[in-house]
Amino acid sequence: MKSNTAIAAHRQAFESARRINRSLTAGIEKRALTSMAERAPRWMTSDGLTLLGLLAQIGAGVFYALSRHNHAALAGVIVCIVLNWFGDSMDGTLARVRNQQRPRYGFYVDHMVDILGATALMCGLGFSGFVHWQVAVAMLIAFLLLSAESYLATYTLSSFQMSQGMFGPTEIRILLIVGNLALLRSPYATVMGHRMLLFDLGGTVAAVAMFTMAIAISVRHTAELDRQEPLG
Template sequence: MNSNTATVAHTPEFRTARRINRSLTAGIEKRALRWMAERAPHWVTSDGMTLLGLLAQIGAGFFYALSRYNNAGLVGVIVCIVLNWFGDSMDGTLARVRNQQRPRYGFYVDHMVDILGATAMMCGLGYSGFVHWQVALAMLIAFLLLSAESYLATYTLSCFQMSQGILGPTEIRILLIAGTLALLRSPYATVLGHRALLFDLGGAIAAAVMLAMAVAVVARHTAELYRQEPLG
């Protein structure tokens, strides 16, 4: 063999996972994003949209922290959540419309950005004083567990579940915006005669729902994988 001949390693063909999104807003959101992507100027890139989504989510955490001292920070939170939706939703749509898909790179970077952004936002929310740290951490942990299950299912079942039932990322953003708007009026809620922080109540419910979803999905996917790979 000629010593000058380089050995070329062939990368196995990557199989893109099937994407499933049955959320309430999925249909209209898909059409709106495609309409915007088809008209976006060439200097607007997928990587730029991903970066916008990350910076906006970090910004939301910053403004939540700022709102500890001035409620005007909550307006900044809402603007950042909208920008996060735009960047996070447009990056993949833009790549598909322009036929510039990078499935492994896109999947890895997009979801690392989600994890980093969610961590930054929950830290800011925990510092804001509108929610106790324990509740903010519970929401973050539940989100990370549900995310980890989704990523593992994508690899093992070749199916990327973008929503759980009728709830997807966009619905969660809408609920977060609604809750943040409510904070401008009052950070408290009264339930059965007891006064509690609004985000403590909402956050505890959100964490419990996400944990329940994670348990149910893990059970379903474990049973499905067992059927596909039975012993003997």
């Protein structure tokens, strides 16, 4: 009895951070997910969806590695990206619709899954031969830096930024699907007369953009925290 009371008190004391999502698809995606969650069968659970999202992202990495020998495996990557979207996006929505939220548990598990899944995806991409390892590692490091900044801001500013500008996880998945479709046609791109791997080009742009955003957002949040906690 005391244990249940302590748990309830701890939950009441914990305040969830404000979620901010201004991505292009945020509005329509929220409506679609809520509608699906309301119609979801009872056997479907948030934890099961989280596991599906992780396994799907690992699967995408495996299919990327297999695509080195058979480009048809890229179709498997696309299927896994869609399944990852469903699992990763639906787990929290289902919990909210059923009033089964576990804010600390959900935040911790979801983002550990994101880190593990992104690592598996980038490793698979590196093995695919469609991108040089240096670019794949740079994308992973940039993603981890941006993620770390987001988690620190969630704790210190009570604000969880789910998107950066118009881009969020769903937009990135859409771009990745488009990139995979382009790979099925040709793995190369020509820039100013120079032929290079398409994903080297896209990955370099993505890594530079994420590094830049991480630095810019860190400077902004540091200034904001300094204003909130001035010396003297």
